[in-house]
Amino acid sequence: MSLDTIQDLFEHGLEDIYHAEHQLLDALEELERNTERDEISQAFSDHREETQGQIDWLEAVFDEFGEPPEKEECEGIEGLLEEYEEFASMEPSQAVMDYHNMAAAEKTEHYEIAAYGNLIPLADQLGMDKAADLLEENLREEQEALEELIELTEEFEMDAIPAE
Numbered sequence: 001m002s003l004d005t006i007q008d009l010f011e012h013g014l015e016d017i018y019h020a021e022h023q024l025l026d027a028l029e030e031l032e033r034n035t036e037r038d039e040i041s042q043a044f045s046d047h048r049e050e051t052q053g054q055i056d057w058l059e060a061v062f063d064e065f066g067e068p069p070e071k072e073e074c075e076g077i078e079g080l081l082e083e084y085e086e087f088a089s090m091e092p093s094q095a096v097m098d099y100h101n102m103a104a105a106e107k108t109e110h111y112e113i114a115a116y117g118n119l120i121p122l123a124d125q126l127g128m129d130k131a132a133d134l135l136e137e138n139l140r141e142e143q144e145a146l147e148e149l150i151e152l153t154e155e156f157e158m159d160a161i162p163a164e
């Protein structure tokens with residue numbers, strides 16, 4: 001595949017985030033399962049539902065682009081998830097796990113926000129108005145999910161974790 005045109009750049013980015021969203025669908029389920037605090041696990045469950053909708057919108061974007069939905073291995077999200085698995089395998093206390101789960105999810109939101117933010121001007125340039133709107137919608141949901149996680153982090157009962 002050549003990588004010289006706006007179309008190439010767009011296709012590459014779209015396939016990358018399409019793969020990322022699928023990985024996150026599984027990861028959010030695991031985060032929900034591994035979190036004890038209700039309001040935090042609820043945030044993961046809500047965002048998992050949104051992620052399914054985001055995958056549907058991405059398929060509509062592929063449709064407007066005129067290509068079948070394909071995944072390009074998203075090593076960025078894969079790396080974040082590997083890092084997460086490694087931490088979880090060290091058997092942290094539940095409170096530490098709950099806090100770390102938010103941090104891990106926030107990192108993936110930053111990745112997604114950057115990915116969508118960069119795809120939108122390309123869709124605009126290609127005259128794909130509907131696609132640009134759908135990508136804009138996904139971007140907005142990621143930003144809201146990040147804000148919610150930041151709030152939950154700020155509200156976290158730190159006393160549950162010993163300082164040393």
Ligand SMILES: [Fe+2]
Binds near residue numbers: 021024051054112142
């Ligand atoms: Fe997402």
